[in-house]
Amino acid sequence: MRRKLVAGNWKMNGLKASLPQVEAIAAAAAAHPGVDVALGLPATLIAPAVAVAGAMPVGGQDCHANDSGAHTGNIAAPMLVEAGAKLVIVGHSERRADQGETDADVKGKAEAGHRHGLDVILCVGETLDERDAGQAEAVVTAQIAGSLPDGADGAWLSIAYEPVWAIGTGRTPTEADVAAMHGAIRAKLTDLLGTDAASKLRILYGGSVNGANAASLLACADVDGALVGGASLTADKFVPIIEAAASL
């Protein structure tokens, strides 16, 4: 049985003034030991957040495929580890779009994270045009085939299905569409890894998750958690999502 994971992605938000939110979210995580809770934070907040997060893992939102080198402005997995990170998000659609990251880039990043002992959340998702063209499952399964790290055989890896058109828009797919896509992702993972390994990986849903819709999204077949953007920035919005996961 896979434990539910409720992960927050703060994106390019958060100064030290937000540390009390981290502390409050960590307190809620401790109060719900049946659910895994984590936060993907700006790199500058990782170390100060670790100091107030107790047992709740925090991490970064990207890492380079290499451990060091001439890559101005990038961050390497060992740097995240040294700051106290326990996880890293890779392949978010905002980075695929803004930084032009390819599936091969994302694979290298995921492998770097794992090489340094980080849990990895690997994001995939189709655009609205791709969905309207009936290509959603083909696009997402191709992203998985191209970006799945070697050695993807354990609970350290989660796949986050985040339809681009649902991110920050207040729109979500129907429960039937979520279940169908998560089923297609599980089937693809089974093809690539075999039943045993594929059954260990969590598949998260992300895109406009909030306290009101979390329970129904998290109850869909093959949904093992959520990756939450806007509603993870404050405890008053994030804790109800943790509670929804705990209630299932």
Ligand SMILES: O=C(CO)COP(=O)(O)O
């Ligand atoms: O991109 C997301 C998480 O990675 C989702 O963002 P929102 O929850 O703000 O839609």
